[in-house]
Amino acid sequence: MKKTIKKLDNNVVKALTLACETAKDWDIGFVWLTHTARYEHFPGSLMVTCVFSTDNDVLQLTESEHDKKLRQLIQSHLLKVGIKVKDIRRHVCFDSEESCEREHQGDWDKRLIHC
Template identity: 50%
Template sequence: MKSTIKKLENNIIKALTIACENAKTTTPGFSWLTHSAKFDNFPASLVVTCVFETEQQIVDARQQKLDQALIKDIHKQMLKIGVVLKQPRHNVFFDSEERCIAEHAGNWKKRLQPH
């Protein structure tokens, strides 16, 4: 990995860690997040997956517009490191532990693989 890409990846991790910690205190049911990116098509290729415990918690978050607040915070944290997401809602996805267990026997590595 080139040093510039490694530095960018470290900055992304720091920015998303801040957004993750914020969400844990403001968004009921939110557990963790992860990301992936292809740096030859960055930032368009950035995918941030926000994980909740249950599907109902995702529904509740959407009803209370907490999903939009989470996307907005991720966008804000990325801007702080100089990464502009043109359409942040296309970079951020929501998933649940419940759905991963049902569809991939709890194997997040397999679930998060690109299709």
């Protein structure tokens, strides 16, 4: 990995770690998050996957509009490290451990390809 790409990835990780720690305190079933990116097409290729315990947690997230709040949190932390995305809704998806277990036998590497 080139030095500039490594630095960019470290900034993404730093921003998302802060967002993750904040979201864990919200009591909305949020468990963890991860990201994927093709840095030759960055930031357009950045995809953040927010993982919840159950499918119902994801449903409740959108019904309570906490999905907007979580996207704003992620966007805010990315901006603090100099990363600007045009439409945060295109860069954040929500998933559950329950769905991954049911559809991919808990294999997140396989599942994240489809998110």
